[in-house]
Amino acid sequence: MKTPDIFYVEDDVDYAFFMQSAIQEVKDTLNLAIVEDGTEALQKLQNFAESRIKPKLILLDLNLPGLSGLDLLKFIRDIPYLKTIPVILFSTSDNPDDVKASMEFGANAYLTKPDGYENLVKCVHSVHDFWFNQYLRLN
Amino acid sequence: MLIREIKYAEISNIYMTKFSVDLTNCDKEPIHIPGKIQSHGLLVAVDKNSLSITYISENAEVFLGEQARSLLNKQLSTLNRFLKQQNPAFEIEDLLKLGIIRKSFDAISPHPVEINGRSYYLIISSSKSDWLLEFEPVTLQFDIQSSIGRSASSMLQGKSISALLKGAAQEVKKLINYDRIMIYKFLDDGHGEVVAEEKEAELEPFFGLHYPASDIPKQARALYKLNLTRLIADVNIPDSPILTFKENEALDLTNSALRAVSPIHIQYLKNMGVYSSFSISLIAHGELWGLIACHNYSPKFIDYKAREGAKLIGQILSSALEYRQEEEDTAVIEQFKNTANILQEHLNRDKYLVEAITTHKRTILDTTKASGVVIIFDNELKTIGDVPSEEEIRELAEWLKTNNDESIYHTHRLSEIYSPAKKYKSIASGILSCVLNKEMGEMIIWFKPEIITTVNWAGNPEKPVVPSENGLLNLSPRKSFETWSQVVNNTSEKWMAEEIASVLRIREIIITDINKKANEIRLLNEKLQAAYEELDTFSYTISHDLRTPLTSIKTYAELILKNKSIDENGQKMLGRILIGADKMNFLIKEILNLARVGRSEINFETINVESLLNEIKSEVWSAFKADHSELILGQLPHIKGDKTMIAQLFTNLIGNAVKYSAMVDKPKIEVSAYIDEGETIYAVKDNGIGIDNRYYDRVFELFKRMDNVKNIEGTGVGLAIVKRIVEKHNGRVWFESKLNIGSTFFVAFKNR
Numbered sequence: 069m070k071t072p073d074i075f076y077v078e079d080d081v082d083y084a085f086f087m088q089s090a091i092q093e094v095k096d097t098l099n100l101a102i103v104e105d106g107t108e109a110l111q112k113l114q115n116f117a118e119s120r121i122k123p124k125l126i127l128l129d130l131n132l133p134g135l136s137g138l139d140l141l142k143f144i145r146d147i148p149y150l151k152t153i154p155v156i157l158f159s160t161s162d163n164p165d166d167v168k169a170s171m172e173f174g175a176n177a178y179l180t181k182p183d184g185y186e187n188l189v190k191c192v193h194s195v196h197d198f199w200f201n202q203y204l205r206l207n
Numbered sequence: 208m209l210i211r212e213i214k215y216a217e218i219s220n221i222y223m224t225k226f227s228v229d230l231t232n233c234d235k236e237p238i239h240i241p242g243k244i245q246s247h248g249l250l251v252a253v254d255k256n257s258l259s260i261t262y263i264s265e266n267a268e269v270f271l272g273e274q275a276r277s278l279l280n281k282q283l284s285t286l287n288r289f290l291k292q293q294n295p296a297f298e299i300e301d302l303l304k305l306g307i308i309r310k311s312f313d314a315i316s317p318h319p320v321e322i323n324g325r326s327y328y329l330i331i332s333s334s335k336s337d338w339l340l341e342f343e344p345v346t347l348q349f350d351i352q353s354s355i356g357r358s359a360s361s362m363l364q365g366k367s368i369s370a371l372l373k374g375a376a377q378e379v380k381k382l383i384n385y386d387r388i389m390i391y392k393f394l395d396d397g398h399g400e401v402v403a404e405e406k407e408a409e410l411e412p413f414f415g416l417h418y419p420a421s422d423i424p425k426q427a428r429a430l431y432k433l434n435l436t437r438l439i440a441d442v443n444i445p446d447s448p449i450l451t452f453k454e455n456e457a458l459d460l461t462n463s464a465l466r467a468v469s470p471i472h473i474q475y476l477k478n479m480g481v482y483s484s485f486s487i488s489l490i491a492h493g494e495l496w497g498l499i500a501c502h503n504y505s506p507k508f509i510d511y512k513a514r515e516g517a518k519l520i521g522q523i524l525s526s527a528l529e530y531r532q533e534e535e536d537t538a539v540i541e542q543f544k545n546t547a548n549i550l551q552e553h554l555n556r557d558k559y560l561v562e563a564i565t566t567h568k569r570t571i572l573d574t575t576k577a578s579g580v581v582i583i584f585d586n587e588l589k590t591i592g593d594v595p596s597e598e599e600i601r602e603l604a605e606w607l608k609t610n611n612d613e614s615i616y617h618t619h620r621l622s623e624i625y626s627p628a629k630k631y632k633s634i635a636s637g638i639l640s641c642v643l644n645k646e647m648g649e650m651i652i653w654f655k656p657e658i659i660t661t662v663n664w665a666g667n668p669e670k671p672v673v674p675s676e677n678g679l680l681n682l683s684p685r686k687s688f689e690t691w692s693q694v695v696n697n698t699s700e701k702w703m704a705e706e707i708a709s710v711l712r713i714r715e716i717i718i719t720d721i722n723k724k725a726n727e728i729r730l731l732n733e734k735l736q737a738a739y740e741e742l743d744t745f746s747y748t749i750s751h752d753l754r755t756p757l758t759s760i761k762t763y764a765e766l767i768l769k770n771k772s773i774d775e776n777g778q779k780m781l782g783r784i785l786i787g788a789d790k791m792n793f794l795i796k797e798i799l800n801l802a803r804v805g806r807s808e809i810n811f812e813t814i815n816v817e818s819l820l821n822e823i824k825s826e827v828w829s830a831f832k833a834d835h836s837e838l839i840l841g842q843l844p845h846i847k848g849d850k851t852m853i854a855q856l857f858t859n860l861i862g863n864a865v866k867y868s869a870m871v872d873k874p875k876i877e878v879s880a881y882i883d884e885g886e887t888i889y890a891v892k893d894n895g896i897g898i899d900n901r902y903y904d905r906v907f908e909l910f911k912r913m914d915n916v917k918n919i920e921g922t923g924v925g926l927a928i929v930k931r932i933v934e935k936h937n938g939r940v941w942f943e944s945k946l947n948i949g950s951t952f953f954v955a956f957k958n959r
Contacts, residue, residue: 185765
């Protein structure tokens with residue numbers, strides 16, 4: 069299995085599509101793996117751990133059918149092999165309670181889904197710049 | 208007598224130092240044990256166990272021809288030899304035993320006997336451990352029964368109470384033929400009034416005169432209830448002392464007809480010129496209602512049977528009075544009850560209490576005989592009829608609230624207790640108040656006007672007692688009976704017991720109604736609260752769910768717009784879709800914010816407003832591209848509140864200030880605060896377009912936007928959010944504004 073650069077869990081197919089285009093627009097070599105629900109995501113994460121595959125970044129939608137983004141985050145942080153991967157919670161909600169809960173569960177960042185495509189591209193740009201360039205340098 | 212005189216002197220000394228001497232001293236006289244009898248009859252007392260003679264009146268010698276003292280301690284049967292009876296075999300001790308077996312002497316008294324050829328009645332009664340045997344002369348030659356029957360029926364023809372009384376006086380005069388017959392009624396304070404009179408033509412009338420309470424002392428009144436008639440045959444004949452060997456035991460003469468009269472009362476009668484007096488008690492509902500007082504200006508004895516006849520007339524009159532009074536009372540009570548029922552119906556039907564009891568044909572005024580009423584309820588004051596001014600009523604209510612703990616208070620002499628009422632005594636000399644809620648000062652007050660009346664006293668009741676020659680105060684009864692007129696003012700008609708009962712009844716009804724309505728409001732409030740919370744949840748969810756598809760719409764539009772093959776027209780339309788989506792997105796965000804304020808719990812912390820405002824400034828200034836606007840910060844004390852909400856509050860207020868001043872020459876926004884009486888008051892001031900004061904009340908309403916801002920972007924949610932946040936913090940928000948000059952919004956936070 070090819071190691072994805074970004075592992076993205078998103079039940080909204082439209083948004084998944086936008087993310088796909090935005091990432092390609094930012095850097096077309098970036099490899100994006102998307103799953104649509106929590107259970108499938110859980111399965112995938114277990115496979116990663118077993119086959120020693122480590123995505124560079126995980127993006128989790130907060131509100132997912134079945135398991136929520138927070139449940140997945142907790143799971144990731146409990147698996148020693150995966151727990152060092154940066155995780156960003158990505159949601160339409162800007163409710164401070166959600167932000168607070170995410171940070172408490174060990175998210176590296178909480179991003180409110182940008183409004184519109186142009187904003188999304190800008191957002192992905194900065195995420196890429198930070199987590200794929202700056203972050204790596206820092207390490 | 209000597210002992211008693213000394214005692215009086217002592218009493219007078221005490222009274223003299225206190226300066227309150229009046230004839231109430233009579234109250235102290237032990238009139239039931241005078242130790243003497245009126246000498247027109249003979250009294251013998253025998254021990255109930257031994258039937259030996261224990262007491263005998265000194266005048267026994269006059270009647271029996273044997274020294275009284277010699278009969279003491281002899282058996283009762285000793286008397287038989289003096290008595291001649293119709294049945295010679297029948298002896299006096301048999302008579303006594305018969306009464307003892309029957310437990311009553313009613314059927315035995317009067318028993319006719321003959322002593323030394325003269326006719327007497329023997330009347331037997333009880334006195335503690337002795338039997339009293341009294342002999343008095345028979346003077347009536349004819350049977351009086353038939354004339355009593357006639358008297359009673361003609362007396363009862365009187366329909367009204369006054370006609371009834373007048374008739375009774377006439378009939379009693381016919382029966383006993385005294386010079387003057389008065390019917391004397393006791394009023395509440397114990398003083399009496401002559402309410403009917405029948406007299407010889409040449410006598411001065413006493414009708415309508417009032418007699419002070421001290422004229423008939425307390426213990427005399429108690430005796431009037433026990434002995435329904437009382438004869439004083441001749442005030443000038445010396446009494447006959449009672450002889451006994453039981454030195455320190457005075458014989459109780461409570462039930463004796465011959466009982467000697469108190470020297471004070473004898474003097475009183477003498478002062479009035481009366482030689483003989485007779486009285487018949489009138490009892491209504493177990494209480495002494497009054498007396499039929501008969502005066503004769505020469506000595507006069509009344510035969511036992513005539514006295515019994517008069518007593519019967521008195522009893523018939525008593526029950527007639529009771530019945531007539533009840534009839535009149537019942538009519539009043541019925542009317543009051545009827546009013547209470549009608550008001551209850553109004554209360555059930557009408558929404559507002561005051562309206563229900565004041566606006567219909569039958570009102571709260573009809574629950575008493577008052578001429579005006581005020582209802583103080585819910586801070587409102589509603590009056591019917593003749594009442595003092597609103598200001599006067601408010602003062603009176605305040606006085607009642609502080610000086611009175613009872614739920615019902617009444618007086619018929621208000622201005623004498625509460626001097627400010629002097630100004631309006633003509634309409635409110637009588638008040639009857641009933642408290643609905645003491646803390647709130649809610650009450651109903653009924654008013655009665657002043658009635659100026661003249662009371663004619665038979666002698667000045669307050670005339671001080673004159674010291675006698677030996678320096679002691681003179682305790683003989685008053686000598687002057689000259690009519691003394693007193694004008695009574697500051698007084699209203701009295702409040703009847705029925706009126707007070709009626710007020711208690713209506714108070715109960717009103718309080719029940721208030722509680723019922725309060726409960727309804729509470730339930731309604733709970734429902735409203737629930738609906739409000741539901742609405743918050745609903746708006747939150749719906750807004751949230753709307754955002755996702757909206758984002759898709761917008762993003763697809765943007766993606767399509769990237770496609771180079773779309774022509775200019777298509778690009779224009781996609782542009783419109785984007786603008787629409789942005790507007791909708793902003794609105795949804797605002798509603799979310801508003802709903803969030805309603806849903807969130809406040810998390811109080813100390814807020815550094817200065818650093819908060821600096822954050823807000825950069826956010827707001829970039830959002831509105833307000834580089835040319837100036838922000839001036841004054842004193843910015845810390846406040847306690849929820850940081851997120853307070854940030855939202857200032858963002859909205861400062862955002863508005865920037866937005867609505869952007870078009871002026873030099874926009875200037877000032878934020879400062881001051882501390883005032885436990886509050887920190889923040890002011891956000893701009894020099895923008897201002898708000899028309901006509902819309903003052905609508906400014907904080909949801910989705911309300913003023914006419915002069917139609918061209919400026921806005922949702923009408925911002926100030927509604929501000930208001931909700933302030934309310935959540937138990938603070939206050941208001942503004943001052945002038946069109947085209949600027950607005951200042953004030954927010955007052957409680958210092959915690």
